[in-house]
């Protein structure tokens with residue numbers, strides 16, 4: 001049975017897709033079979049970010065119609081990771097079809113990561129089973145943190161809670177800004193902190209270079225988060241070292 005992660009955010013552009021890929025790479029380096037599912041209908045991006053955009057013929061809308069295997073693409077650059085691309089048009093993911101597809105996917109992968117669009121899509125969130133873990137990504141800015149809290153509130157109506165991933169973390173900028181420490185962000189979002197990803201040029205350039213250095217700071221952050229999510233005893237990093 002797979003572990004399922006749903007990556008969400010209130011505000012757009014905070015790094016959900018980048019985080020989803022980083023987490024997928026980390027789990028694949030732990031020898032897990034990983035499936036990434038791009039849920040951003042009409043605005044898909046994971047295929048391009050992973051360099052398989054030219055291969056895509058079938059997408060999630062085809063997977064929902066029945067045989068899902070045709071819509072699963074192996075990502076050559078990152079062995080162990082497969083992708084289902086989002087439909088090119090909107091309105092093609094129904095809650096009912098989505099719920100029917102899920103058990104088929106659960107059988108085949110150790111880890112499934114759904115990269116949701118920004119905002120609150122309660123019907124689709126509800127289609128995921130209650131063991132799925134929601135990871136809400138926020139950057140250290142007031143709007144992003146408030147919107148993360150809004151996602152959590154919407155999720156709580158379905159009996160689920162999210163955990164917080166802080167992305168684009170830069171200790172110097174944080175100290176100069178409105179949040180002087182991580183605790184402020186945790187308090188204001190009302191979420192449990194699951195991981196911190198540094199602001200980094202390597203991640204900003206990922207969709208061009210498609211590289212994550214094993215010993216680079218971003219990859220170390222993704223490995224730490226994946227290990228924590230996998231139940232290993234790993235603390236949060238020391239902030240100065242992120």
Ligand SMILES: Nc1ncnc2c1ncn2[C@@H]1O[C@H](COP(=O)(O)OP(=O)(O)OP(=O)(O)O)[C@@H](O)[C@H]1O
Pocket residue numbers: 009011012013014015016017018019040117118167168169197198199200201203204205206207
């Ligand atoms: N930790 C980081 N350091 C530097 N740049 C980053 C980091 N994370 C993401 N980015 C950059 O921020 C931009 C937005 O990232 P991304 O597309 O992953 O966000 P998103 O939340 O998925 O956006 P959307 O809401 O449109 O789906 C991209 O240009 C990406 O390269």
Ligand SMILES: [Mg+2]
Pocket residue numbers: 016017018040045115117
């Ligand atoms: Mg995205």
